[in-house]
Amino acid sequence: MALPPSLDLDSLRERLLAGDRAALARAITLAESKRADHRAAARDLIDAVLPQTGTAIRVGITGVPGVGKSTTIDNLGANLTAAGHKVAVLAVDPSSSRTGGSILGDKTRMAQLALDPNAFIRPSPSSGTLGGVAAKTRETMLLCEAAGFDVILVETVGVGQSETAVADLTDFFLVLMLPGAGDELQGIKKGILELADMIAVNKADDGEGERRANAAAGEYRAALHILSAPSSSWTPPVVTISGLSNKRLDALWEKVVDHRNKLTATGEIAKKRRAQDVKWMWALVHERLHQRLVGSPEVRKQTAEAEAGVARGESSPAAGAEAIATLIGL
The missing domain is CATH 1.10.287.130 (Signal transduction histidine kinase, dimerisation/phosphotransfer (DHp) domain)
Structure with a gap:
């Protein structure tokens, strides 16, 4: 099938590799299109830029509604761009196929990153199976990496099988939890804990919030202790943060980088990505x-x-x- 005459893949590739945001948006639109010619063009484009991908830190982030995901991502992302990184925030939202639109990845919820020239926010693809939505998000991730983004944050909500899909997209899986142990711990799906590379108890604000977060963190550490760690090279830590007041987010990121360094040295990151490619x-x-x-x-x-x-x-x-x-x- 002939490509649209306005679509010059060589030009699009060059602009994408130069970091042109309009070219990135156009490339993602091609990848998400239902048209066969657009999908074929997207495949050719991704194959052409593949050598320029794979160097970013890929982090999946999940948490129940109300846990403070958006605020945490906004402040964490702003910290990273201030440190010289280029940050892309993507989303896998299984509900978007029913509602026709994604709440996740909504720029209105991330006021700092929405205005940051070194950040890029993209909502979830709004149609298809969960596997298809996640696969399209993976293509978007590769296009963002080709455009020079060196940190990819993929968010999802703690619903259905979306956590597994995001864990299969990323190198590091961060689970945000609410303070207040006990009942909350009983409600955690065991599968989420098994996926977690780190648990961060959010809303550890001064006083009572800090006390409740510390109590919850102790419960989660005990729960993780009885599960098998996903890697012999990494024991998932449990930390307390405040996404709202940007408290200990730098320390959180240091652990992400530590995980990256350790598992790159053992070859586990490369092995995991190859297995993800097959999936x-x-x-x-x-x-x-x-x-x-x-x-x-x-x-x-x-x-x-x-x-x-x-x-x-x-x-x-x-x-x-x-x-x-x-x-x-x-």
Whole structure:
């Protein structure tokens, strides 16, 4: 399929590698497009800039709504740009496919970074399966790295399987928790603790907030102690911070860098990224199959008929699956 005449991939690549923000935005739009020619152009572009990617520190950040993710990311990112880094904030929001838009990655929630020339904020892709949304976010991450961003922060909300998807995108997974141990600890999904490279108890403000945060941190340390660490080279620390007052965020980042240095030296970062590449290859295959199912009106019509037949008890689930698979040539 012919590319749009206005799309000069060589020019776009050169502008992207020069750090042109408009070129970065255009490249991301291509990667997120449903048009086959745009997706093909995005693949060619990513392949062309791949040698200029891979040097950034990739950090996943999760936490329940109200934990203070946005404020923490805003102040942490501002600290990093002040220190000479270029910071991209991306999002994987599984709810965006239902609502048509992402709350995560919203510039209005990060007032400092929204105005910072050395920061780039991009909401979650708003359609597709969770695997597809995350895979597109991975392509956005690579494009940001090609444009010179050396810190990538990928945020998600503590819902469904999104934490696993973000952990598979990043080198370091930070879990933000609220102060107040006990009941909160009971509600933590074990899987999140197993993914965590660090837990940060937020809202450790002076006085009562600090006391409650320290108590919660003790509980989380005990919980982590009985789980297997994700790496023999790294024991996940538990720290207390205040994202609002920018308290101990520099110390938090020092631990991220320490993790990076230790696991780079052992080869674990490179090994992890290679395994992630294979996972995202399969995620893109699954997304392509999903698009085959939903992209054609005729296929959608026949899929709906097969589904209705199963729902009415007129055909078995296996027969329905066979009918749908036949539609897309499987």
